[in-house]
Amino acid sequence: MKYSAKSQRQLILFYAFLCLISGFFSWLVSVTIWISAIAFIFCFFMAFVKYSLIVNKQIISYTILLFGLRIYSKEVAPAGIEEILFKRISWKTKMAIIKTRKGIPIRVALFKPENVYDNLIVFCEENEVPYKKTKDYKIIENMG
Numbered sequence: 001m002k003y004s005a006k007s008q009r010q011l012i013l014f015y016a017f018l019c020l021i022s023g024f025f026s027w028l029v030s031v032t033i034w035i036s037a038i039a040f041i042f043c044f045f046m047a048f049v050k051y052s053l054i055v056n057k058q059i060i061s062y063t064i065l066l067f068g069l070r071i072y073s074k075e076v077a078p079a080g081i082e083e084i085l086f087k088r089i090s091w092k093t094k095m096a097i098i099k100t101r102k103g104i105p106i107r108v109a110l111f112k113p114e115n116v117y118d119n120l121i122v123f124c125e126e127n128e129v130p131y132k133k134t135k136d137y138k139i140i141e142n143m144g
Contacts, residue, residue, distance in 0.1 A: 002052065003111040006050050007050075016044045019037075050068075058077065084096055084129060088137050108120070
């Protein structure tokens, strides 16, 4: 099944314009202008990042897109997964971290639809991948 997530655009664009304004008001110091401009550009691009996760029976595929162009892609088979850790990141928000044997871990948070975590647990049980649920995650799970 395919899942997708977007960056929190409003918050990131707010930071971008804060950087722009701080650089505009400090026009006397050229270093501050350059740092503000770089931060603005970085925040602007980060606002348009999309994430895609595909969970099949035998593989997990993770892709990061910027303006529809793939900038990072990773496919992980069950043998390449060390474990999957299920956590809580806010009051009612779940998160999963897929720890791989090679490369950086895959962070799964704020994906839609929200049954991604149930499908990851099914993936772990079918492919005998170890997984852990933190105490906080179990509380959210029991809340419904």
